[in-house]
Amino acid sequence: MKIIYSIFLFFLTALFLSCSSLRNEVDPSQLGVESAKLVVSSFLSPQDTTLAVKVTRSATVVGDSISLLQTGNNITDATVTLSEGNKSVRLPYNNVSKSDTARSHPYYSVDARLLPIIAGHTYTLTVVTANGQQATSTCTIPAPVQPKDIVLDSLNRRYFIRANWQDPGGQVNYYQAAGIFRYILTSCKSCQMSTNDNLSFDDDTRGLFSDAGVDGSIMFSGRAYLTPSGQQANFYSQYKTASVLINLMSVDQAYYRYQEAVIRQRRSRNNPFAEPVLIPSNIEGGLGCFAGYNNAVLTLKLK
Known part of the structure; x- marks a missing residue:
């Protein structure tokens, strides 16, 4: 038994030394930065x-x-x-x-x-x-596309909005949806100025869309929740005033490719097994993004 243990210890030591030999200190000046x-x-x-x-x-x-x-x-x-x-x-x-x-x-x-x-x-x-x-x-600079409707709905007593718009047919279009929820709470007796909360859409691309495969059709945003999870109070009774403003930005391809890559990079952050995401650039002689967009606005008054 002692002989077997000695042989095992010998091979374990040899393996450790061989792995350690793979690690070498390199002078950074030799890397050709x-x-x-x-x-x-x-x-x-x-x-x-x-x-x-x-x-x-x-x-x-x-x-x-x-x-x-x-x-x-x-x-x-x-x-x-x-x-x-x-x-x-x-x-x-x-x-x-x-x-x-x-x-x-x-x-x-x-x-x-x-x-x-x-x-x-x-x-x-x-x-x-x-x-x-x-x-x-x-x-x-792309032409603007006007939002068609903002629809208020609820899921498990949690209220959200979705926007939709008519995609122009026969051309490639890219969009970025954003928005603001403006309100004054009834609980604040002295409040005169409204609170502005940026909307966050729950689709995978965070409000970024391409009309690939749906050219010329009605397009829909993801859900943007107006109330936190678990809130049970009646929606309308919480507010003195409430409205939703939707920004539908028609963006060019450079904007779409850049933002889409940034979203994928952030999603894979801290994941050691994720494939690296290369951020595209349309800058000749450098890196970065030079892009155009056109914003159209639609407001829905809730109260």
Whole structure:
């Protein structure tokens, strides 16, 4: 028995040593870390009052020892230009104070009246940094699609709304549904201003849709619950006033592909067995997303 135990211990030790030999320390300087790329993000809409572009540099993913050497990725000295046909406008950099929590992300921006965003028109974004890096992209603004109805319903005494709309036939369309539930509670005797809660849709894509396979038909959003689970009080008796505002954004393909990949990436986060999700980019010379959308609004007054 002692001989068998010794043989087993010998093989176990050999196995441990062979596995340990597979682990080698590597000098990060020998990995050939790729130089940082421009990361550009901008979303244009005819409803916006400001044209804004975010410009940063990508960060390495080799390790903390290298990442910590990078002090801030915002690019503040680039020349950012938006153009359409023979019209163009330069966007200056806005250095927003860190104390301004409502606008905590520095960006390049300009008044939208200087270059109106119009459905069907194609816009070009050009970013040139002080050291000569350049990134460009184009996007075409989709036509708006008006929501048709907002329907209030309940499931197990829990109230929700669903929106629907007529998809234009004979073309590829993409949508992003969003909304707000506005109300004043009857329990608040002195309340004058309404509370605004963002709606969250329960479909797998969180309000993001393609008309693939349903072209030209009536399309429906997922359910957006207005009351928390387990709430038993009568819905209407809770509110002095209540209304739902639905935003149906017609988005371009770049917007849809980018947001759909972000949703899949967040869904697989913390899952070591999930396949990696590559975030698509339509930025030539860099990374990011330059996309267009068009917003249409429908309001349902509940009380």
